Amino acid sequence: MWPFRNGSSGFSSSSTAEKVTQGIDGTGLTAIVTGASSGIGAETTRVLALRGVHVIMAVRNVSAGRDVKEAILKEIPTAKVDVMELDLSSFSSVRKFASDFHSSGLPLNILINNAGITIPNFKLSKDNIELQFATNHLGHFLLTNLLLDKMKKTTSESGKEGRIVNVSSAAHRLTCREGIRFEKINDPSG
Template identity: 45%
Template sequence: MNGFGPDTTTDEVLAGIDLRGRTAVVTGATSGLGTETARALAASGAAVILAARDGTAAAAVADRIRGEIPDAELHAVAVDLADVRTVRAAARRIDEIGRPLDLLLNNAGVMYTPFGRTADGFELQFGTNHLGHFLLTTLLLPHLQDGARRSGTPARVVTVSSDAHRAHAVDLGDPNFVERPYDKFVAYAQSKAANVLMTVELQHRYADSGIQAFAVHPGVCATGLSRYMSRDDFAEMKRMSAGKPGLLANLKSIPAAAATSVWAATSADLDGAGGAYLADCGIGRASAHAADPVTAAALWELSERLTAR
């Protein structure tokens, strides 16, 4: 046992870990868990590529991190996960940086948004939380495989999901709410289930070529992710979490909420545990609908078709 738990912070996870010579990509790096993840990895010596919708804001965060860690190697890359064209452009920009990749942390996301569609017509939460990260991940696989070959250890892909995935499975027949009425809670839950399913299939397809994949539940934390939520939405969240007393009252700090992602990216305790669902710096268990290998394969094939544009 590592002694870690729900209150463990990123710096505690990384104590004694030297990431010099390693390169990480962190999406959603301009606020909340993404900024803390990037800072913590840089503090342990990793070169970090901060990927975010606003490239100027990403550069400003990089400057702030350099203020704390003067010798940090940081790069800012603009990527709008709700636009396939910019995801492809971001992958090209990362290619130009010219570094094999050791870590990809798919951290960005939106939650409980009003109905909307991405630039490519996907439902906004499914398109951003799953399809954008799916495309970025698949485009960066050659660089991750290069990183694994160079270091002699598997590269890791860490995707931030949520225990909200338990509420609803992915509707493979209508993931973009074309036929069914839109429900923001259903849409968010299915996007988070898709994050877990992608992890399962990524591990299945690419473990033999040096990739380890993990899905992470960060815990409940006050970040900008809740910016779309109304008072009624918070009441509905409270109702849905009724089986977990105190869940919404005991919020994690940002360093504690980001800790499981950092642990997933770096801990030797997870060698050989690829495909796992993690929470509170430990191995958990995803719902059956999000861990089913047949569904995972079907979602992967659907995602390939949807993003091939």
């Protein structure tokens, strides 16, 4: 389905995060990674920490996040990794996370919106929005908007341009013929 040949960067879809970041020193940078307690989020956190970045693991399951943090610290004793609770399906949780992060006084250079869920059965979030849409899209949208001024301030003060990365999957190809049916987003038949 995807070619594994190298692109103009010299990397391909088979390149590892360690290979892509080899030789990069992230000391002095701070990143938030959503969904950092498993999968791509955990690996992203590990490699960023390996490169010296202070990583905030934004996770729904704090216990799982602490387990990942401990595994990273065993491998990289000098790693700077913190775990903070974030449930992207809940606007109040997103607002609390952003408020707590602002209160920490930390800069923000990188925001990696990685978390996502796939649920085959219809379910509503606490805010009465279809759960997958609320988590994968609206939660990240709100989080990014609440943190954008912090990123701009960090860029202005440090002279280092920030980055926002939105991770997605090939599941976007599995939509209805007519596209997203926004008028049925909260309809179990939609």
